[in-house]
Amino acid sequence: MKTRAAVLHALDKQAPFAQSQPLRIEEIELDAPGEGEVLIKMTAAGLCHSDLSVMTGVRPRPVPMALGHEASGTVVQTGAGVGDLKPGDHVVLVFVPSCGHCMPCMEGRPALCEPGAQANGNGSLLSGERRLHLHGHDIHHHMGISAFAEYAVVSRRSCVKIGQDIDPVESALFGCAVLTGVGAVVNTAKVQAGQTVAVLGLGGVGLCAMLGAIASGAAQIIAIDVHDSKLEVAISLGATAVINAHDADAVDRVKALTKGGVDFAFEMAGMVQAMEMAYRMTRRGGTTITASLPHPQHHWPLQQVSLVTEERTVKGSYIGSCVPARDIPRYIDLYLAGKLPVNQLMGERLKLDDINRGFDRLDAGTSLRDLIVF
Numbered sequence: 143m144k145t146r147a148a149v150l151h152a153l154d155k156q157a158p159f160a161q162s163q164p165l166r167i168e169e170i171e172l173d174a175p176g177e178g179e180v181l182i183k184m185t186a187a188g189l190c191h192s193d194l195s196v197m198t199g200v201r202p203r204p205v206p207m208a209l210g211h212e213a214s215g216t217v218v219q220t221g222a223g224v225g226d227l228k229p230g231d232h233v234v235l236v237f238v239p240s241c242g243h244c245m246p247c248m249e250g251r252p253a254l255c256e257p258g259a260q261a262n263g264n265g266s267l268l269s270g271e272r273r274l275h276l277h278g279h280d281i282h283h284h285m286g287i288s289a290f291a292e293y294a295v296v297s298r299r300s301c302v303k304i305g306q307d308i309d310p311v312e313s314a315l316f317g318c319a320v321l322t323g324v325g326a327v328v329n330t331a332k333v334q335a336g337q338t339v340a341v342l343g344l345g346g347v348g349l350c351a352m353l354g355a356i357a358s359g360a361a362q363i364i365a366i367d368v369h370d371s372k373l374e375v376a377i378s379l380g381a382t383a384v385i386n387a388h389d390a391d392a393v394d395r396v397k398a399l400t401k402g403g404v405d406f407a408f409e410m411a412g413m414v415q416a417m418e419m420a421y422r423m424t425r426r427g428g429t430t431i432t433a434s435l436p437h438p439q440h441h442w443p444l445q446q447v448s449l450v451t452e453e454r455t456v457k458g459s460y461i462g463s464c465v466p467a468r469d470i471p472r473y474i475d476l477y478l479a480g481k482l483p484v485n486q487l488m489g490e491r492l493k494l495d496d497i498n499r500g501f502d503r504l505d506a507g508t509s510l511r512d513l514i515v516f
């Protein structure tokens with residue numbers, strides 16, 4: 143069949159994207175789902191910084207590639223061997239497929255699935271196949287999903303079935319922003335009631351981390367960003383204090399508010415300066431967590447002795463250390479109970495043809511989570 147999809151052909155286009163048009167809307171050929179695969183009609187797909195990082199070459203991927211990795215959709219057709227999904231089921235797509243058999247999968251850490259990571263690096267589905275073609279050439283899949291398209295074929299291992307009591311457009315956020323942000327707090331950090339938290343970088347993931355900290359009962363939640371408009375959003379969502387990262391005394395103010403530093407500082411900005419700041423505002427014995435994706439050639443100079451004498455922990459968090467089939471329904475239940483108001487992060491609803499303009503909005507750093515709605 144044919145589907146319209148946003149295809150990246152080169153990694154060198156810079157902003158403004160409305161002019162440079164890195165993503166071209168193409169009518170491409172989509173194969174039928176193979177064994178263990180599913181054909182999905184896309185409902186909505188979020189614009190995330192990881193897509194932008196591929197477009198600008200910060201996270202190099204093979205091209206041509208059909209982008210998009212945060213999405214919700216409806217099952218249209220199942221391939222051989224898929225017995226637990228049927229046409230009409232609602233799903234949230236997960237951007238690391240998990241094989242269920244490798245060592246991380248067996249240890250209950252599917253976000254680190256080795257064949258899943260390999261397939262994502264190669265731009266294939268978990269099966270190793272590519273189901274997208276243009277003019278007789280293969281198009282690579284982005285993170286096993288390629289969500290900026292009307293239809294997609296994905297591995298069953300990239301789908302989590304959800305109930306039909308949540309707005310299917312809103313459910314798209316649970317595939318990346320919510321899974322990554324809330325998971326960093328509840329799974330990676332295991333924040334406990336009464337502890338103190340700082341979040342640096344208030345994109346979709348950072349704001350979700352903030353909401354996760356509120357849901358976890360953190361006593362203080364200090365939100366930090368370079369844009370005052372984001373700080374206003376953070377206050378409206380329940381941050382107990384906000385600080386502009388450009389303020390020279392930002393770290394000292396966090397220390398003063400928390401009597402020496404926060405229990406957990408979350409670096410969500412994708413920058414070494416933010417990581418340095420997060421480490422400095424973490425208290426003795428505390429934990430600094432990063433869940434962002436900075437440029438692979440950027441390095442963070444760490445004063446090693448402080449790890450020892452202050453018994454500090456530094457942790458990475460990928461997709462919120464998630465078990466997707468456990469966590470997505472859990473976070474959706476929290477949302478439906480009013481305890482995780484992620485709908486307040488929704489920005490503009492865009493058409494697929496507006497996608498480059500949407501990435502200009504994301505690049506400017508002031509938009510909330512814009513979504514392509516199909």
Ligand code: ZN
Pocket residue numbers: 190191192193211212318319
């Ligand atoms: Zn993402």
Ligand code: ZN
Pocket residue numbers: 240241242243244245246247252254255256257258
């Ligand atoms: Zn695995």
